Amino acid sequence: MNYSNKENYFDAIIVGSGTCGATIAKELSSKHKNVLILERGGNDPLKESLMAYAKISNEVPVAGKLKDMRAFTTGGSTAMYLAVADLPPVDTFKNLGIDLTEDLEEACKELPISEISDNFIGAQAKKLGESARALGYDWKKKLMLVDQSKFDNKNFYEVKWKARTFVDSALRDGATLITQATVSKVIHDNKKAIGVEYTIGKKKEVFKAYGEKIVLAAGSLATPVILRESGIKNVVSHGFYINPSIGLIGSIRGLSSAENFCGCMGAKVDDEIELMDANFHRFLFNVGMLVSAKPLRIAAYPRHVGITVKVKEPVGGELTADGKFNKKLTDNDHRKLEKGLGVARQILENAGAGKIFKTELISGGALGTLKIKEHVDEKLQTEYEGLYVCDGSILPENDRVTPTFTLVCLAKYLSRHLAATL
Numbered sequence: 001m002n003y004s005n006k007e008n009y010f011d012a013i014i015v016g017s018g019t020c021g022a023t024i025a026k027e028l029s030s031k032h033k034n035v036l037i038l039e040r041g042g043n044d045p046l047k048e049s050l051m052a053y054a055k056i057s058n059e060v061p062v063a064g065k066l067k068d069m070r071a072f073t074t075g076g077s078t079a080m081y082l083a084v085a086d087l088p089p090v091d092t093f094k095n096l097g098i099d100l101t102e103d104l105e106e107a108c109k110e111l112p113i114s115e116i117s118d119n120f121i122g123a124q125a126k127k128l129g130e131s132a133r134a135l136g137y138d139w140k141k142k143l144m145l146v147d148q149s150k151f152d153n154k155n156f157y158e159v160k161w162k163a164r165t166f167v168d169s170a171l172r173d174g175a176t177l178i179t180q181a182t183v184s185k186v187i188h189d190n191k192k193a194i195g196v197e198y199t200i201g202k203k204k205e206v207f208k209a210y211g212e213k214i215v216l217a218a219g220s221l222a223t224p225v226i227l228r229e230s231g232i233k234n235v236v237s238h239g240f241y242i243n244p245s246i247g248l249i250g251s252i253r254g255l256s257s258a259e260n261f262c263g264c265m266g267a268k269v270d271d272e273i274e275l276m277d278a279n280f281h282r283f284l285f286n287v288g289m290l291v292s293a294k295p296l297r298i299a300a301y302p303r304h305v306g307i308t309v310k311v312k313e314p315v316g317g318e319l320t321a322d323g324k325f326n327k328k329l330t331d332n333d334h335r336k337l338e339k340g341l342g343v344a345r346q347i348l349e350n351a352g353a354g355k356i357f358k359t360e361l362i363s364g365g366a367l368g369t370l371k372i373k374e375h376v377d378e379k380l381q382t383e384y385e386g387l388y389v390c391d392g393s394i395l396p397e398n399d400r401v402t403p404t405f406t407l408v409c410l411a412k413y414l415s416r417h418l419a420a421t422l
C-alpha cells in the first residue's frame with residue numbers, strides 16, 4: 001500500500017526505544033528490515049549524575065500521591081534501573097500461547113546475566129545477609145544484568161546492561177532514530193494500522209510516518225494512552241499493578257563499607273511480600289537521602305544499611321477520561337507492607353542497626369495495564385491489523401518478576417514473528 005513517499009515508509013515503526021523497542025529495532029535491523037524508531041526523549045550520553053537523572057526522569061502518579069518512575073531517553077528506563085533480573089515465567093507465557101524458550105536461550109547468551117561475585121559484594125550487604133540468614137530467612141543472591149568482567153569497583157553504572165546498546169546496534173544496521181518525537185496516535189485505515197502521528201519537542205506541527213507494521217513500545221503508562229487516542233476503547237479495563245514498595249534504612253556504628261550493587265540479594269517473606277537488599281552505591285544513596293530529606297546522613301554513607309519491602313497488591317484502578325492512572329491501595333495492602341517492614345526492622349536490628357527510618361512509599365513498577373488474549377493476541381497484535389504492543393503493559397499479573405529480562409525475551413519473540421511476516 002502506498003500511503004506516502006518512499007523516505008517516509010518503513011517496514012516497521014517502533015514507538016519508544018526502551019527495553020522492548022530497542023530489542024525489536026536491533027533484531028529487525030539486523031535482518032535488513034527498514035526500521036524507524038520514534039523516541040520521546042533525547043539522546044544525550046548516559047551518565048549517573050543529578051543533572052543527567054533530573055533531565056530524563058519522569059514521575060507519574062498512579063495511586064493518589066504515590067508515583068511511578070520512568071525515563072524518557074534513548075534506551076528508556078534502563079538508563080536509571082538497578083539491573084536486578086529474574087528469569088521469565090516461561091510456563092505462564094506458554095499458557096497464554098507464547099513460547100519464549102528459544103528467546104530465553106538467546107537472551108542468556110547475549111546479555112550479561114549472573115549473580116554478583118562475592119568479591120563485589122560490600123560489607124553492608126554481607127552484614128544484612130548474615131543477619132537475615134541467622135533469623136531463618138532464605139536470603140540469597142539475585143541475578144543481575146551486570147558485566148562483571150568490566151567492573152573496576154567504581155563504575156557501578158557503566159557495567160549495567162542498558163537498552164541503549166541495542167539502539168546503537170540497530171543504528172549501525174541502518175535503522176532511523178528520531179528523538180524528541182512524541183507519538184500521539186496510530187493512523188489506521190479500516191482497522192489496518194498504516195502509520196503514526198507525532199510531534200517534535202514542544203512544537204505543535206504534526207508529522208506522519210507510515211509503515212507495514214507498527215509496534216507500540218512506549219511503556220506501560222504511555223502505550224494505553226496512545227491506543228485509546230487511536231480509537232481502541234477498552235484499554236486498562238482490568239486496571240494494573242504497582243507492587244508498592246518502601247525502604248527501611250538504618251545505621252550500624254563502626255561499619256565501614258565498600259559499595260554495593262543494590263538489589264543483589266533478597267528473600268521472600270511469603271508469596272506476597274519480598275525483601276530486597278537496598279544497599280545502594282554511593283551516588284544512589286546520596287540521591288535517596290536527598291529525596292528523603294535526610295542530607296546529614298550522606299556523610300555517614302559507610303555506616304548505612306537498608307532493605308526494600310515490596311508487596312503484591314491485586315490488579316485494579318483505571319485510566320481516567322483525562323488520561324490519568326489511579327488505583328487505591330487497600331487496608332490489606334498496607335497490612336502486608338507493615339508485616340514486611342516488621343521483618344525488615346528485625347533484620348536491621350539483629351545486624352546492630354539503629355537510627356532506623358522509613359522512606360517514602362513508591363510504586364515498584366506500574367505494569368500489566370493490558371492483557372494478552374484480550375487487548376492483544378498471542379502474536380501481540382491488537383484489534384488493528386499490523387498494530388502490536390510490546391512493553392511492560394502486557395506483563396501478566398501472576399508470576400510477577402522484575403521486568404527487564406522478561407521484556408527482552410518477549411521483544412525477541414515478537415521480532416521473530418515480525419521478521420517472518422515482513
Ligand SMILES: Cc1cc2nc3c(=O)[nH]c(=O)nc-3n(C[C@H](O)[C@H](O)[C@H](O)COP(=O)(O)OP(=O)(O)OC[C@H]3O[C@@H](n4cnc5c(N)ncnc54)[C@H](O)[C@@H]3O)c2cc1C
Nearest residue numbers: 016018020040072076077082083084183218391392403404
Ligand atoms: C529507578 C528504576 C529502577 C528499576 N530497576 C529495575 C530492576 O532492577 N530490574 C528490572 O527488571 N527493572 C527495573 N526497572 C524497570 C524497568 O526499567 C522497566 O520495567 C523496563 O525498562 C520497561 O521497559 P519498556 O520497554 O516497557 O519501557 P521503557 O524502558 O520505559 O521504554 C519506553 C520508551 O518509550 C518512550 N516513550 C514514552 N512515551 C512515548 C511516546 N508517546 N512517543 C514516543 N516514545 C515514547 C520513553 O521515552 C522510553 O524511552 C526500574 C525502573 C526504574 C525507573
